[in-house]
Amino acid sequence: MSSELETAANPASLKRVVIEPLSRVEGHGKISILLDDDDHVRQVRLHIVEFRGFEKFIQGRPYWEIPVMVQRLCGICPVSHHLAAAKALDQVVGADQLTPTADKVRRLMHYGQILQSHALHFFHLSSPDLLFGFDSDVARRNIVGVAAEYPDIAKQGVLLRRFGQEVIRVTAGKRIHGTGAIPGGVNKAVTPAERDELLKDIYQVIGWCRAAVQLAKRLHLSNIGLYNSFGAFRSNLMSLVAPDGGMDLFHGNLRARDSNGGIIFDKIDYSRYWDHITEEVRPWSYMKFPYIRSLGADAGWYKVGPLARVQNCDHISTPFAEAERREFVDFGSGQPVHATLAYHWARMIELLFSAESIKELLHDADISGDDLVVSGERRERGVGVIEAPRGTLIHHYRVNEDDQAVRANLIVSTTHNNQAMNEAIRHVAKRYLDGRHLTEGLLNHIEVAIRAFDPCLSCATHALGKMPFHVELIDAEGECIDTLVKSSLER
Amino acid sequence: MTLSPDPAPGLAPVLVIGIGNPSRGDDAIGPLAIERLAALDLPGTELLTDFQLQVEHALDLIGRREVVFIDADASGPGPFGFEPVIPAAYAGPITHALSPAAVLEAFQRVSAAPLPAAFVLAVRGYDFELGAALSDTAAANLDAALLMLVSRLNPGS
Numbered sequence: 275m276s277s278e279l280e281t282a283a284n285p286a287s288l289k290r291v292v293i294e295p296l297s298r299v300e301g302h303g304k305i306s307i308l309l310d311d312d313d314h315v316r317q318v319r320l321h322i323v324e325f326r327g328f329e330k331f332i333q334g335r336p337y338w339e340i341p342v343m344v345q346r347l348c349g350i351c352p353v354s355h356h357l358a359a360a361k362a363l364d365q366v367v368g369a370d371q372l373t374p375t376a377d378k379v380r381r382l383m384h385y386g387q388i389l390q391s392h393a394l395h396f397f398h399l400s401s402p403d404l405l406f407g408f409d410s411d412v413a414r415r416n417i418v419g420v421a422a423e424y425p426d427i428a429k430q431g432v433l434l435r436r437f438g439q440e441v442i443r444v445t446a447g448k449r450i451h452g453t454g455a456i457p458g459g460v461n462k463a464v465t466p467a468e469r470d471e472l473l474k475d476i477y478q479v480i481g482w483c484r485a486a487v488q489l490a491k492r493l494h495l496s497n498i499g500l501y502n503s504f505g506a507f508r509s510n511l512m513s514l515v516a517p518d519g520g521m522d523l524f525h526g527n528l529r530a531r532d533s534n535g536g537i538i539f540d541k542i543d544y545s546r547y548w549d550h551i552t553e554e555v556r557p558w559s560y561m562k563f564p565y566i567r568s569l570g571a572d573a574g575w576y577k578v579g580p581l582a583r584v585q586n587c588d589h590i591s592t593p594f595a596e597a598e599r600r601e602f603v604d605f606g607s608g609q610p611v612h613a614t615l616a617y618h619w620a621r622m623i624e625l626l627f628s629a630e631s632i633k634e635l636l637h638d639a640d641i642s643g644d645d646l647v648v649s650g651e652r653r654e655r656g657v658g659v660i661e662a663p664r665g666t667l668i669h670h671y672r673v674n675e676d677d678q679a680v681r682a683n684l685i686v687s688t689t690h691n692n693q694a695m696n697e698a699i700r701h702v703a704k705r706y707l708d709g710r711h712l713t714e715g716l717l718n719h720i721e722v723a724i725r726a727f728d729p730c731l732s733c734a735t736h737a738l739g740k741m742p743f744h745v746e747l748i749d750a751e752g753e754c755i756d757t758l759v760k761s762s763l764e765r
Numbered sequence: 766m767t768l769s770p771d772p773a774p775g776l777a778p779v780l781v782i783g784i785g786n787p788s789r790g791d792d793a794i795g796p797l798a799i800e801r802l803a804a805l806d807l808p809g810t811e812l813l814t815d816f817q818l819q820v821e822h823a824l825d826l827i828g829r830r831e832v833v834f835i836d837a838d839a840s841g842p843g844p845f846g847f848e849p850v851i852p853a854a855y856a857g858p859i860t861h862a863l864s865p866a867a868v869l870e871a872f873q874r875v876s877a878a879p880l881p882a883a884f885v886l887a888v889r890g891y892d893f894e895l896g897a898a899l900s901d902t903a904a905a906n907l908d909a910a911l912l913m914l915v916s917r918l919n920p921g922s
Contacts, residue, residue, distance in 0.1 A: 327895040331896040343788070346787065428874045436821040450815050
């Protein structure tokens with residue numbers, strides 16, 4: 275299934291366009307496009323620097339510090355790392371079955387994280403493209419433009435985000451650097467007063483989330499030709515699902531489907547994930563390419579995240595989200611939906627599922643229980659897997675007999691989606707850029723495809739002056755012949 | 766919490782937000798600044814720290830007279846800069862962080878309250894590796910920056 279645009283036959287003779295969507299102190303992500311003399315696209319690659327230095331960062335630390343420390347890996351989804359690490363260390367302390375309170379408080383924290391992350395993505399980042407068009411006036415194609423024409427949407431995005439943060443604060447103890455999840459359980463329950471405060475708003479939140487699904491769906495259905503074809507490619511799908519096949523973003527077994535929806539593997543205990551997925555190194559990329567071992571590297575790569583999850587599960591336990599899932603599946607007419615832009619629609623179904631799940635958990639007395647921690651037979655290895663906002667997140671640790679972490683391996687959502695994102699931008703480049711003079715509007719099409727996945731670029735640091743968006747057109751001699759620049763973190 | 770963009774009663778008129786990751790070398794400048802300011806217990810000043818700015822920080826600004834963003838600066842002349850900042854739209858390709866200007870812009874979208882006077886205290890940093898400690902030069906820059914900021918926030922001190 276790999277694209278012919280991964281490697282050009284004669285790259286040295288081609289013009290090179292470099293899109294640097296973000297650079298950070300640790301590394302950066304960029305897109306390179308090679309064009310021939312007639313501006314035909316010959317090679318397209320997304321380069322993302324993977325987490326580095328993490329193993330050294332945790333080596334020698336007591337294992338119980340890890341769930342707090344890993345939050346410093348990623349400033350955008352620290353809660354996902356916090357929970358994945360705690361789940362891995364549950365295995366180390368022999369906590370095979372959490373108490374109901376610990377399980378539900380963690381779930382509440384997780385769904386707060388999903389809610390705030392998905393709301394930010396859709397309302398703040400993607401809505402300008404989707405509401406105004408990918409090559410509309412750049413001066414209007416931003417959140418200010420959205421606020422001017424759709425003021426409620428802009429405001430709801432901020433308030434949904436804040437609500438999710440409040441759920442995190444209540445369950446993790448603090449708004450950032452929370453310590454709620456510990457190996458074997460949690461260190462605090464939700465007090466009745468905290469629960470009541472969140473309950474005041476949850477029905478409004480669900481209402482806004484229902485409206486968000488309708489908006490995402492309406493946008494897709496009102497321009498089916500574009501939305502179904504833009505950056506679309508067939509691939510396998512992978513995610514956790516609950517033991518009964520339902521959607522569960524917090525815990526479950528691994529399931530993978532092929533591009534026609536057939537099961538590749540199912541009910542896989544993630545604590546031996548390496549028996550089923552492995553990673554390939556390619557010389558041009560710092561980030562590895564995971565694939566399903568039984569299918570091999572060429573055919574075994576897959577998508578993760580909302581589009582995979584909504585279609586990988588058999589049902590959703592909450593009523594409004596389940597109705598939306600059914601409509602989404604029906605839209606595929608018996609085949610999985612592979613449209614890159616359908617990520618937005620699927621993401622909003624998950625937003626609604628998260629809000630409904632928060633409501634159910636807030637009405638569950640277990641979240642205020644006092645049985646918080648369990649332990650059992652000590653083990654030297656632990657694996658934790660969670661469905662983070664952008665997809666499957668794997669944490670894997672080895673702890674020595676002195677309780678020190680000695681090894682760590684992380685496979686983050688963006689790594690799982692590495693090949694998929696490359697495929698998406700190759701399809702877009704071939705369809706929209708091939709043979710044309712490049713403009714900001716055309717290059718924004720590449721960004722639109724990337725935005726659908728919202729890759730995590732390990733941006734846990736972001737100092738001022740470090741995040742330019744920069745596009746250069748370089749000829750075969752290495753001379754820069756055209757430049758586009760816009761800043762995302764100017765002072 | 767109430768889903769209303771109204772100011773909370775009894776709000777401190779000045780907010781100082783320290784931005785950065787305490788585990789990435791000089792990126793710790795923001796959170797360390799907040800830690801040291803907290804020890805001074807400045808009257809009328811609320812302190813907040815986070816890895817990076819996001820849209821919800823706009824809600825923290827409502828009802829303030831003044832806000833100061835403290836962040837590491839990877840490319841400025843040093844030791845620090847202190848400049849006013851005005852609203853500007855976010856134009857980046859991913860969701861990961863906003864500039865102070867973009868947070869002010871978000872403020873205008875969610876609130877009809879008067880925009881607070883806003884400043885960025887950009888303290889020059891040099892080394893941002895995961896697990897690194899604050900560099901000596903950045904520590905000296907932070908000392909100088911805080912001397913200025915404290916005298917501004919608490920002129921009688």
